[in-house]
Amino acid sequence: MILSPLLLSLIVSAFSPPKIASSPARPTTKYKAARHWNAPARYRGVSTRTPPRYFTEKVCALTFDDGPSRQITPSILKILKQENVPATFFVMGSMVSENGDLLKKEVAAGYAIGIHTYDHRTHPTRGQASREMSWCEAGLIKTLGAKQQTWLFRSPFGNTKSAYTREALARGYANILWSNSSADTATHSASVVYNNVVSNIEPGQVIICHDSEGKRHTVNALANVIRGLRKKGYTFVTVPVLLQKWDAVASHPPTPKKKIEKKVLSIKLQVLR
Template identity: 35%
Template sequence: MKWRLSALKYGKGICTLISIGLLFIILIACQNTNQEGRNSQPQSLEQTKYNQEDDNDYLDDQPQLAGGSERDVREPHPVSNNKLQKEYPNIVFLHGSPKKNQVALTFDDGPDTRFTPQVLDVLAKHDVKATFFLIGARAKVNREIAKRIHDEGHAIGNHTYWHPNLPKEELGRLHWELTETEQVIKDITGFKPRLFRSPYGALNDEMVKMLGEKNNTVIGWNVDSLDWKQPGADIVSDNVLSSVGFGSIILMHDGGDWSMDLSGTAQALDKIISKLKKDGTKFVTVPELIGVPEAK
Protein backbone atom coordinates (compact mmCIF):
# COMPACT_ATOMS: atom_id res chain seq x y z
CA MET A 1 0.00 0.00 0.00
CA LYS A 2 2.81 2.41 0.89
CA TRP A 3 4.48 1.51 -2.37
CA ARG A 4 1.34 2.38 -4.31
CA LEU A 5 1.01 5.77 -2.58
CA SER A 6 4.67 6.55 -3.30
CA ALA A 7 4.25 5.60 -6.95
CA LEU A 8 1.13 7.74 -7.18
CA LYS A 9 2.90 10.75 -5.73
CA TYR A 10 5.85 10.14 -8.03
CA GLY A 11 3.56 9.90 -11.05
CA LYS A 12 1.83 13.15 -10.15
CA GLY A 13 5.23 14.83 -9.86
CA ILE A 14 6.24 13.60 -13.30
CA CYS A 15 2.96 14.83 -14.79
CA THR A 16 3.46 18.24 -13.21
CA LEU A 17 6.95 18.50 -14.66
CA ILE A 18 5.71 17.40 -18.09
CA SER A 19 2.90 19.96 -17.97
CA ILE A 20 5.30 22.73 -17.03
CA GLY A 21 7.63 21.67 -19.83
CA LEU A 22 4.83 21.62 -22.38
CA LEU A 23 3.61 25.03 -21.24
CA PHE A 24 7.14 26.42 -21.63
CA ILE A 25 7.42 24.97 -25.16
CA ILE A 26 4.05 26.48 -26.12
CA LEU A 27 5.09 29.89 -24.82
CA ILE A 28 8.34 29.79 -26.80
CA ALA A 29 6.46 28.75 -29.93
CA CYS A 30 4.02 31.61 -29.55
CA GLN A 31 6.83 34.11 -29.16
CA ASN A 32 8.51 32.82 -32.32
CA THR A 33 5.25 32.99 -34.22
CA ASN A 34 4.66 36.58 -33.12
CA GLN A 35 8.18 37.56 -34.07
CA GLU A 36 7.79 35.98 -37.53
CA GLY A 37 4.52 37.81 -37.92
CA ARG A 38 6.17 41.09 -37.09
CA ASN A 39 9.00 40.41 -39.50
CA SER A 40 6.56 39.61 -42.29
CA GLN A 41 4.60 42.85 -41.92
CA PRO A 42 4.90 45.27 -44.88
CA GLN A 43 7.64 47.84 -44.40
CA SER A 44 6.88 51.49 -44.18
CA LEU A 45 7.51 53.64 -47.28
CA GLU A 46 10.61 55.10 -45.64
CA GLN A 47 12.01 51.65 -44.89
CA THR A 48 11.27 50.46 -48.40
CA LYS A 49 12.99 53.45 -49.97
CA TYR A 50 16.00 53.05 -47.71
CA ASN A 51 16.42 49.38 -48.59
CA GLN A 52 16.00 50.03 -52.29
CA GLU A 53 18.62 52.73 -52.16
CA ASP A 54 20.95 50.34 -50.34
CA ASP A 55 20.48 47.92 -53.23
CA ASN A 56 21.23 50.74 -55.68
CA ASP A 57 17.73 50.50 -57.13
CA TYR A 58 16.85 54.11 -57.73
CA LEU A 59 13.37 55.01 -56.54
CA ASP A 60 12.63 58.38 -58.05
CA ASP A 61 10.60 60.55 -55.71
CA GLN A 62 11.56 63.77 -57.49
CA PRO A 63 8.87 66.03 -58.96
CA GLN A 64 8.18 64.93 -62.51
CA LEU A 65 7.79 66.84 -65.77
CA ALA A 66 4.17 67.96 -66.04
CA GLY A 67 4.35 68.14 -69.82
CA GLY A 68 5.86 64.67 -70.17
CA SER A 69 9.21 63.24 -71.14
CA GLU A 70 11.41 65.31 -73.43
CA ARG A 71 11.63 62.47 -75.93
CA ASP A 72 7.83 62.20 -76.10
CA VAL A 73 6.99 65.89 -76.31
CA ARG A 74 9.88 67.75 -77.94
CA GLU A 75 9.11 68.94 -81.44
CA PRO A 76 11.66 70.60 -83.70
CA HIS A 77 11.13 74.35 -84.13
CA PRO A 78 13.87 75.26 -86.60
CA VAL A 79 12.19 78.44 -87.82
CA SER A 80 9.55 79.55 -85.31
CA ASN A 81 11.94 80.53 -82.50
CA ASN A 82 14.21 82.25 -85.01
CA LYS A 83 11.24 84.33 -86.11
CA LEU A 84 10.54 85.25 -82.49
CA GLN A 85 14.18 86.18 -82.01
CA LYS A 86 14.03 88.47 -85.04
CA GLU A 87 10.79 90.06 -83.84
CA TYR A 88 11.93 90.45 -80.21
CA PRO A 89 15.73 90.84 -80.44
CA ASN A 90 16.02 92.35 -76.98
CA ILE A 91 14.01 89.58 -75.31
CA VAL A 92 14.79 86.30 -77.12
CA PHE A 93 18.36 85.04 -77.51
CA LEU A 94 19.43 81.87 -79.30
CA HIS A 95 23.18 82.60 -79.32
CA GLY A 96 25.76 85.22 -78.48
CA SER A 97 28.10 87.24 -80.66
CA PRO A 98 29.58 85.30 -83.60
CA LYS A 99 32.72 87.47 -83.35
CA LYS A 100 34.08 86.02 -80.10
CA ASN A 101 35.43 82.53 -79.51
CA GLN A 102 33.29 81.89 -76.47
CA VAL A 103 30.36 79.60 -75.73
CA ALA A 104 27.85 79.03 -72.96
CA LEU A 105 27.07 75.58 -71.61
CA THR A 106 23.50 75.30 -70.33
CA PHE A 107 21.75 72.53 -68.39
CA ASP A 108 18.00 72.01 -68.07
CA ASP A 109 15.56 70.13 -65.82
CA GLY A 110 17.51 69.95 -62.58
CA PRO A 111 18.47 69.93 -59.89
CA ASP A 112 18.49 66.14 -60.01
CA THR A 113 19.97 64.06 -57.20
CA ARG A 114 21.43 61.58 -59.68
CA PHE A 115 23.03 63.66 -62.41
CA THR A 116 23.48 67.29 -61.30
CA PRO A 117 26.34 66.43 -58.90
CA GLN A 118 28.08 64.52 -61.72
CA VAL A 119 27.84 67.53 -64.03
CA LEU A 120 29.04 69.91 -61.30
CA ASP A 121 32.04 67.69 -60.60
CA VAL A 122 33.14 67.81 -64.25
CA LEU A 123 32.68 71.58 -64.42
CA ALA A 124 34.71 72.00 -61.22
CA LYS A 125 37.45 69.76 -62.59
CA HIS A 126 37.89 72.10 -65.58
CA ASP A 127 37.13 75.31 -63.67
CA VAL A 128 34.29 76.10 -66.09
CA LYS A 129 31.15 78.06 -65.26
CA ALA A 130 27.80 77.16 -66.84
CA THR A 131 24.16 78.18 -66.65
CA PHE A 132 21.50 75.98 -65.02
CA PHE A 133 17.81 76.39 -65.79
CA LEU A 134 16.10 75.02 -62.70
CA ILE A 135 12.65 73.52 -62.25
CA GLY A 136 11.10 75.18 -59.20
CA ALA A 137 9.58 72.03 -57.72
CA ARG A 138 12.91 70.21 -57.96
CA ALA A 139 14.90 73.12 -56.56
CA LYS A 140 12.53 73.18 -53.60
CA VAL A 141 13.11 69.52 -52.68
CA ASN A 142 16.80 69.51 -53.70
CA ARG A 143 17.68 72.78 -52.05
CA GLU A 144 21.28 71.85 -51.20
CA ILE A 145 22.10 70.94 -54.80
CA ALA A 146 20.58 74.20 -56.03
CA LYS A 147 22.64 76.05 -53.43
CA ARG A 148 25.77 74.25 -54.58
CA ILE A 149 25.14 75.40 -58.16
CA HIS A 150 24.95 78.99 -56.96
CA ASP A 151 27.84 78.73 -54.50
CA GLU A 152 30.17 77.33 -57.19
CA GLY A 153 29.64 80.39 -59.36
CA HIS A 154 27.24 79.11 -62.00
CA ALA A 155 24.39 81.23 -63.34
CA ILE A 156 20.80 80.22 -62.64
CA GLY A 157 17.71 80.64 -64.79
CA ASN A 158 13.99 79.89 -64.46
CA HIS A 159 12.67 76.73 -66.15
CA THR A 160 9.11 76.86 -64.69
CA TYR A 161 7.85 75.10 -61.59
CA TRP A 162 6.35 71.91 -63.05
CA HIS A 163 7.75 71.88 -66.63
CA PRO A 164 4.43 72.08 -68.54
CA ASN A 165 4.06 72.40 -72.30
CA LEU A 166 3.21 76.10 -72.05
CA PRO A 167 1.79 76.85 -75.52
CA LYS A 168 -0.95 74.33 -74.75
CA GLU A 169 -1.86 76.11 -71.50
CA GLU A 170 -3.65 79.37 -70.72
CA LEU A 171 -1.34 82.36 -70.44
CA GLY A 172 -2.09 82.58 -66.72
CA ARG A 173 -0.28 79.27 -66.26
CA LEU A 174 2.94 80.86 -67.48
CA HIS A 175 2.56 83.67 -64.96
CA TRP A 176 2.07 81.21 -62.09
CA GLU A 177 4.96 78.95 -63.16
CA LEU A 178 7.23 81.96 -63.53
CA THR A 179 6.51 83.62 -60.21
CA GLU A 180 6.46 80.42 -58.13
CA THR A 181 9.87 79.41 -59.42
CA GLU A 182 11.25 82.90 -58.91
CA GLN A 183 10.31 82.73 -55.26
CA VAL A 184 11.87 79.30 -54.73
CA ILE A 185 15.13 80.42 -56.33
CA LYS A 186 15.13 83.67 -54.38
CA ASP A 187 14.72 81.72 -51.12
CA ILE A 188 17.85 79.72 -52.01
CA THR A 189 20.08 82.27 -53.74
CA GLY A 190 18.75 85.63 -52.60
CA PHE A 191 17.71 86.85 -56.06
CA LYS A 192 14.99 86.38 -58.68
CA PRO A 193 16.47 85.14 -61.95
CA ARG A 194 16.10 87.22 -65.07
CA LEU A 195 16.82 84.36 -67.47
CA PHE A 196 13.92 82.15 -68.56
CA ARG A 197 13.91 79.05 -70.73
CA SER A 198 10.62 77.51 -71.78
CA PRO A 199 10.19 73.73 -71.39
CA TYR A 200 10.86 71.90 -74.66
CA GLY A 201 11.90 75.27 -76.10
CA ALA A 202 8.23 75.83 -76.88
CA LEU A 203 7.33 79.50 -77.32
CA ASN A 204 4.71 81.69 -78.92
CA ASP A 205 4.17 85.39 -79.44
CA GLU A 206 1.93 85.88 -76.39
CA MET A 207 4.39 84.17 -74.10
CA VAL A 208 7.32 86.29 -75.28
CA LYS A 209 5.36 89.49 -74.81
CA MET A 210 4.42 88.55 -71.23
CA LEU A 211 7.97 87.49 -70.38
CA GLY A 212 9.30 90.77 -71.72
CA GLU A 213 6.78 92.71 -69.64
CA LYS A 214 7.96 90.77 -66.56
CA ASN A 215 11.56 91.83 -67.24
CA ASN A 216 12.67 88.36 -68.29
CA THR A 217 15.22 87.50 -70.96
CA VAL A 218 14.22 84.37 -72.91
CA ILE A 219 17.06 81.96 -73.67
CA GLY A 220 16.99 79.34 -76.37
CA TRP A 221 19.97 77.58 -77.96
CA ASN A 222 21.60 76.95 -81.31
CA VAL A 223 23.46 73.75 -80.44
CA ASP A 224 21.46 70.78 -79.17
CA SER A 225 23.47 67.92 -77.67
CA LEU A 226 20.40 65.64 -77.96
CA ASP A 227 21.51 64.03 -74.71
CA TRP A 228 17.83 63.63 -73.81
CA LYS A 229 17.72 60.87 -76.45
CA GLN A 230 20.38 59.01 -74.41
CA PRO A 231 22.50 58.07 -77.43
CA GLY A 232 25.68 57.56 -75.40
CA ALA A 233 28.54 59.83 -74.40
CA ASP A 234 30.43 59.64 -77.72
CA ILE A 235 27.43 60.66 -79.80
CA VAL A 236 26.49 63.45 -77.37
CA SER A 237 29.99 64.93 -77.59
CA ASP A 238 30.02 64.56 -81.38
CA ASN A 239 26.63 66.30 -81.64
CA VAL A 240 28.06 69.31 -79.82
CA LEU A 241 31.54 69.42 -81.33
CA SER A 242 30.25 69.11 -84.89
CA SER A 243 27.83 72.03 -84.49
CA VAL A 244 29.44 74.47 -82.07
CA GLY A 245 30.75 77.86 -83.20
CA PHE A 246 31.58 81.30 -81.87
CA GLY A 247 28.84 82.50 -79.53
CA SER A 248 27.01 79.17 -79.30
CA ILE A 249 24.52 78.42 -76.55
CA ILE A 250 24.77 74.67 -75.97
CA LEU A 251 21.79 72.74 -74.63
CA MET A 252 22.41 69.81 -72.29
CA HIS A 253 20.48 68.25 -69.41
CA ASP A 254 21.33 67.49 -65.78
CA GLY A 255 17.82 66.11 -65.14
CA GLY A 256 14.85 64.69 -66.97
CA ASP A 257 12.13 62.11 -66.86
CA TRP A 258 12.52 59.51 -64.08
CA SER A 259 13.33 56.77 -66.60
CA MET A 260 16.19 58.63 -68.26
CA ASP A 261 19.84 57.80 -67.69
CA LEU A 262 21.83 60.98 -68.27
CA SER A 263 25.15 59.74 -66.94
CA GLY A 264 26.44 59.98 -70.53
CA THR A 265 26.01 63.75 -70.34
CA ALA A 266 28.68 64.16 -67.68
CA GLN A 267 30.99 61.80 -69.58
CA ALA A 268 30.48 63.71 -72.83
CA LEU A 269 30.95 67.03 -71.04
CA ASP A 270 34.49 66.13 -70.05
CA LYS A 271 35.42 65.51 -73.68
CA ILE A 272 33.58 68.61 -74.97
CA ILE A 273 35.35 70.95 -72.58
CA SER A 274 38.76 69.42 -73.23
CA LYS A 275 38.41 69.63 -77.02
CA LEU A 276 37.09 73.20 -77.08
CA LYS A 277 39.75 74.44 -74.67
CA LYS A 278 42.40 73.18 -77.09
CA ASP A 279 40.79 75.42 -79.72
CA GLY A 280 41.11 78.40 -77.39
CA THR A 281 37.39 78.57 -76.69
CA LYS A 282 36.35 80.41 -73.55
CA PHE A 283 33.43 79.12 -71.50
CA VAL A 284 31.15 81.79 -70.07
CA THR A 285 27.72 81.97 -68.47
CA VAL A 286 24.71 83.09 -70.50
CA PRO A 287 24.59 86.51 -68.76
CA GLU A 288 28.23 87.04 -69.74
CA LEU A 289 27.65 85.79 -73.28
CA ILE A 290 24.76 88.13 -74.11
CA GLY A 291 25.53 90.95 -71.69
CA VAL A 292 22.51 90.88 -69.37
CA PRO A 293 22.34 90.67 -65.55
CA GLU A 294 21.61 87.33 -63.93
CA ALA A 295 19.07 88.83 -61.54
CA LYS A 296 16.03 91.00 -62.12
Protein backbone atom coordinates in the same frame (compact mmCIF):
# COMPACT_ATOMS: atom_id res chain seq x y z
CA MET B 1 0.25 52.77 -40.13
CA ILE B 2 -1.67 55.61 -38.44
CA LEU B 3 -0.06 59.02 -38.88
CA SER B 4 -0.46 61.70 -36.26
CA PRO B 5 -2.24 64.87 -37.50
CA LEU B 6 0.98 66.89 -37.03
CA LEU B 7 3.06 64.45 -39.08
CA LEU B 8 0.35 64.32 -41.74
CA SER B 9 0.25 68.14 -42.05
CA LEU B 10 4.05 68.23 -42.31
CA ILE B 11 3.99 65.68 -45.14
CA VAL B 12 1.23 67.52 -46.96
CA SER B 13 3.02 70.89 -46.69
CA ALA B 14 6.29 69.36 -47.92
CA PHE B 15 4.63 68.22 -51.15
CA SER B 16 2.57 71.36 -51.83
CA PRO B 17 3.84 74.11 -54.10
CA PRO B 18 4.54 77.41 -52.34
CA LYS B 19 1.26 79.22 -51.65
CA ILE B 20 1.08 82.62 -53.30
CA ALA B 21 -2.13 84.64 -53.22
CA SER B 22 -1.44 86.60 -56.39
CA SER B 23 1.45 87.35 -58.75
CA PRO B 24 3.87 89.53 -56.78
CA ALA B 25 5.53 92.43 -58.58
CA ARG B 26 9.10 91.72 -59.68
CA PRO B 27 11.55 92.96 -57.05
CA THR B 28 13.13 95.55 -59.32
CA THR B 29 14.00 98.35 -56.93
CA LYS B 30 14.07 96.83 -53.48
CA TYR B 31 15.91 93.66 -54.53
CA LYS B 32 18.30 94.59 -57.27
CA ALA B 33 19.20 91.63 -59.48
CA ALA B 34 22.76 90.39 -59.12
CA ARG B 35 24.57 91.80 -62.13
CA HIS B 36 25.88 88.49 -63.37
CA TRP B 37 22.34 87.06 -63.72
CA ASN B 38 21.07 90.02 -65.63
CA ALA B 39 20.85 90.62 -69.36
CA PRO B 40 21.57 93.75 -71.42
CA ALA B 41 18.43 95.75 -72.28
CA ARG B 42 18.27 94.56 -75.91
CA TYR B 43 17.74 90.95 -74.73
CA ARG B 44 15.14 91.67 -72.04
CA GLY B 45 11.54 90.96 -72.98
CA VAL B 46 12.49 89.06 -76.14
CA SER B 47 13.55 85.55 -77.19
CA THR B 48 17.14 85.21 -78.41
CA ARG B 49 18.87 82.25 -79.98
CA THR B 50 22.04 83.28 -81.80
CA PRO B 51 24.97 85.66 -81.31
CA PRO B 52 25.07 88.87 -83.38
CA ARG B 53 26.18 88.52 -86.99
CA TYR B 54 29.80 89.64 -86.64
CA PHE B 55 30.57 87.74 -83.44
CA THR B 56 33.95 86.02 -83.87
CA GLU B 57 35.31 85.46 -80.35
CA LYS B 58 35.83 81.77 -79.64
CA VAL B 59 33.75 81.68 -76.50
CA CYS B 60 30.68 79.63 -75.60
CA ALA B 61 28.24 79.02 -72.74
CA LEU B 62 27.33 75.58 -71.41
CA THR B 63 23.76 75.44 -70.12
CA PHE B 64 21.89 72.72 -68.24
CA ASP B 65 18.09 72.48 -68.17
CA ASP B 66 15.46 70.65 -66.07
CA GLY B 67 17.48 70.23 -62.84
CA PRO B 68 18.69 70.27 -60.24
CA SER B 69 18.40 66.50 -59.87
CA ARG B 70 19.78 64.38 -57.07
CA GLN B 71 20.93 61.73 -59.56
CA ILE B 72 22.83 63.82 -62.13
CA THR B 73 23.55 67.38 -60.97
CA PRO B 74 26.25 66.50 -58.38
CA SER B 75 28.27 64.69 -61.08
CA ILE B 76 27.91 67.65 -63.46
CA LEU B 77 29.08 70.05 -60.73
CA LYS B 78 32.05 67.83 -59.96
CA ILE B 79 33.22 67.79 -63.60
CA LEU B 80 32.71 71.55 -64.03
CA LYS B 81 34.83 72.11 -60.92
CA GLN B 82 37.55 69.70 -62.06
CA GLU B 83 37.70 71.35 -65.48
CA ASN B 84 37.38 74.85 -63.98
CA VAL B 85 34.52 75.74 -66.33
CA PRO B 86 31.53 77.98 -65.52
CA ALA B 87 27.98 77.07 -66.57
CA THR B 88 24.42 78.29 -66.44
CA PHE B 89 21.56 76.26 -64.97
CA PHE B 90 17.98 76.81 -66.14
CA VAL B 91 16.27 75.27 -63.15
CA MET B 92 12.72 74.00 -62.70
CA GLY B 93 10.84 75.34 -59.69
CA SER B 94 9.55 71.89 -58.74
CA MET B 95 13.13 70.54 -58.69
CA VAL B 96 14.38 73.52 -56.68
CA SER B 97 11.72 72.87 -54.05
CA GLU B 98 13.11 69.33 -53.62
CA ASN B 99 16.82 69.99 -54.18
CA GLY B 100 17.46 73.51 -52.88
CA ASP B 101 20.84 72.43 -51.50
CA LEU B 102 22.04 71.65 -55.04
CA LEU B 103 20.88 75.06 -56.29
CA LYS B 104 22.87 76.65 -53.46
CA LYS B 105 25.94 74.67 -54.56
CA GLU B 106 25.54 75.92 -58.15
CA VAL B 107 25.38 79.49 -56.89
CA ALA B 108 28.28 79.05 -54.46
CA ALA B 109 30.42 77.81 -57.36
CA GLY B 110 29.75 81.10 -59.19
CA TYR B 111 27.45 79.70 -61.86
CA ALA B 112 24.47 81.56 -63.28
CA ILE B 113 20.82 80.61 -62.73
CA GLY B 114 17.80 81.05 -64.96
CA ILE B 115 14.17 79.96 -64.66
CA HIS B 116 12.79 77.02 -66.68
CA THR B 117 9.20 77.06 -65.31
CA TYR B 118 7.81 75.11 -62.36
CA ASP B 119 6.12 72.11 -64.01
CA HIS B 120 7.42 72.16 -67.62
CA ARG B 121 3.97 71.65 -69.17
CA THR B 122 3.59 71.20 -72.92
CA HIS B 123 0.50 73.42 -73.26
CA PRO B 124 0.12 75.65 -70.20
CA THR B 125 -2.64 78.22 -69.96
CA ARG B 126 -1.62 81.83 -69.30
CA GLY B 127 -2.98 81.48 -65.77
CA GLN B 128 -0.86 78.38 -65.13
CA ALA B 129 2.18 80.09 -66.64
CA SER B 130 1.69 83.12 -64.42
CA ARG B 131 1.29 81.02 -61.26
CA GLU B 132 4.34 78.92 -62.12
CA MET B 133 6.53 81.96 -62.73
CA SER B 134 5.50 83.35 -59.35
CA TRP B 135 6.26 80.01 -57.67
CA CYS B 136 9.69 79.92 -59.35
CA GLU B 137 10.49 83.49 -58.29
CA ALA B 138 9.35 82.79 -54.73
CA GLY B 139 11.31 79.52 -54.66
CA LEU B 140 14.54 81.24 -55.69
CA ILE B 141 14.07 83.95 -53.08
CA LYS B 142 13.28 81.34 -50.43
CA THR B 143 16.35 79.25 -51.29
CA LEU B 144 18.91 81.90 -52.19
CA GLY B 145 17.70 85.09 -50.57
CA ALA B 146 16.32 88.20 -52.18
CA LYS B 147 19.59 89.50 -53.65
CA GLN B 148 20.15 86.52 -55.94
CA GLN B 149 17.38 87.03 -58.46
CA THR B 150 17.57 86.31 -62.15
CA TRP B 151 16.30 87.88 -65.36
CA LEU B 152 17.16 84.79 -67.39
CA PHE B 153 14.47 82.42 -68.65
CA ARG B 154 14.41 79.47 -71.02
CA SER B 155 11.12 78.33 -72.48
CA PRO B 156 10.46 74.56 -72.39
CA PHE B 157 11.01 72.90 -75.80
CA GLY B 158 12.28 76.27 -77.04
CA ASN B 159 8.67 77.22 -77.72
CA THR B 160 8.71 80.98 -78.24
CA LYS B 161 4.90 81.19 -78.64
CA SER B 162 3.83 79.35 -75.47
CA ALA B 163 2.03 80.98 -72.55
CA TYR B 164 5.20 80.41 -70.52
CA THR B 165 7.21 82.54 -72.94
CA ARG B 166 4.55 85.25 -73.19
CA GLU B 167 4.38 85.44 -69.39
CA ALA B 168 8.17 85.54 -68.96
CA LEU B 169 8.63 88.20 -71.64
CA ALA B 170 5.82 90.30 -70.16
CA ARG B 171 7.68 90.20 -66.85
CA GLY B 172 10.82 91.43 -68.57
CA TYR B 173 12.85 88.24 -68.65
CA ALA B 174 15.38 87.48 -71.38
CA ASN B 175 14.31 84.20 -73.00
CA ILE B 176 17.63 82.60 -73.87
CA LEU B 177 17.36 79.68 -76.29
CA TRP B 178 20.27 77.75 -77.77
CA SER B 179 22.28 77.71 -80.98
CA ASN B 180 24.14 74.44 -80.31
CA SER B 181 22.26 71.36 -79.11
CA SER B 182 23.80 68.32 -77.45
CA ALA B 183 20.44 66.61 -78.23
CA ASP B 184 21.03 64.61 -75.04
CA THR B 185 17.27 64.06 -74.75
CA ALA B 186 17.32 62.11 -78.03
CA THR B 187 20.23 59.75 -77.35
CA HIS B 188 21.83 57.61 -74.65
CA SER B 189 25.24 57.80 -76.27
CA ALA B 190 28.00 59.95 -74.80
CA SER B 191 29.86 59.99 -78.12
CA VAL B 192 26.75 61.28 -79.95
CA VAL B 193 26.47 64.07 -77.37
CA TYR B 194 30.17 64.86 -77.87
CA ASN B 195 29.85 65.01 -81.66
CA ASN B 196 26.64 67.05 -81.60
CA VAL B 197 28.34 69.77 -79.59
CA VAL B 198 31.98 69.76 -80.65
CA SER B 199 31.55 69.29 -84.41
CA ASN B 200 28.93 72.07 -84.65
CA ILE B 201 30.55 74.68 -82.42
CA GLU B 202 30.75 78.26 -83.66
CA PRO B 203 31.81 81.47 -81.91
CA GLY B 204 29.41 82.78 -79.27
CA GLN B 205 27.08 79.79 -79.13
CA VAL B 206 24.83 78.80 -76.25
CA ILE B 207 25.02 75.02 -75.78
CA ILE B 208 22.02 73.15 -74.38
CA CYS B 209 22.44 70.05 -72.17
CA HIS B 210 20.25 68.58 -69.42
CA ASP B 211 21.02 67.63 -65.82
CA SER B 212 17.72 65.85 -65.24
CA GLU B 213 17.40 62.21 -64.16
CA GLY B 214 18.66 59.65 -66.65
CA LYS B 215 21.24 61.90 -68.32
CA ARG B 216 24.21 59.71 -67.36
CA HIS B 217 25.42 59.96 -70.97
CA THR B 218 25.64 63.73 -70.57
CA VAL B 219 27.78 63.24 -67.48
CA ASN B 220 29.92 60.72 -69.36
CA ALA B 221 30.38 63.12 -72.29
CA LEU B 222 30.95 66.37 -70.41
CA ALA B 223 34.70 66.26 -69.67
CA ASN B 224 35.43 65.24 -73.27
CA VAL B 225 33.11 67.94 -74.63
CA ILE B 226 34.95 70.57 -72.59
CA ARG B 227 38.36 69.28 -73.70
CA GLY B 228 37.23 68.98 -77.33
CA LEU B 229 36.01 72.58 -77.34
CA ARG B 230 39.22 73.76 -75.66
CA LYS B 231 41.21 71.96 -78.34
CA LYS B 232 39.33 74.03 -80.92
CA GLY B 233 40.36 77.18 -79.05
CA TYR B 234 37.13 77.83 -77.11
CA THR B 235 36.80 79.27 -73.62
CA PHE B 236 33.69 79.15 -71.42
CA VAL B 237 31.57 81.84 -69.80
CA THR B 238 28.17 82.01 -68.12
CA VAL B 239 25.16 83.19 -70.14
CA PRO B 240 25.10 86.69 -68.56
CA VAL B 241 28.77 87.19 -69.47
CA LEU B 242 28.16 85.88 -72.98
CA LEU B 243 25.21 88.26 -73.40
CA GLN B 244 27.44 91.18 -72.45
CA LYS B 245 29.90 90.10 -75.14
CA TRP B 246 27.06 89.74 -77.68
CA ASP B 247 25.80 93.17 -76.69
CA ALA B 248 29.22 94.78 -77.15
CA VAL B 249 29.46 93.41 -80.72
CA ALA B 250 25.82 94.26 -81.51
CA SER B 251 26.43 97.83 -80.28
CA HIS B 252 29.59 98.28 -82.37
CA PRO B 253 29.38 96.01 -85.40
CA PRO B 254 32.54 96.11 -87.52
CA THR B 255 32.31 98.27 -90.62
CA PRO B 256 31.54 95.97 -93.56
CA LYS B 257 34.52 95.38 -95.88
CA LYS B 258 32.69 96.78 -98.94
CA LYS B 259 32.09 100.10 -97.18
CA ILE B 260 35.79 100.38 -96.32
CA GLU B 261 36.80 99.56 -99.93
CA LYS B 262 34.39 102.20 -101.26
CA LYS B 263 35.84 104.80 -98.91
CA VAL B 264 39.44 103.95 -99.91
CA LEU B 265 38.45 104.23 -103.59
CA SER B 266 36.83 107.64 -103.08
CA ILE B 267 39.95 108.91 -101.25
CA LYS B 268 42.16 107.61 -104.10
CA LEU B 269 39.94 109.36 -106.66
CA GLN B 270 40.15 112.61 -104.69
CA VAL B 271 43.97 112.36 -104.66
CA LEU B 272 44.01 111.81 -108.42
CA ARG B 273 41.85 114.85 -109.14
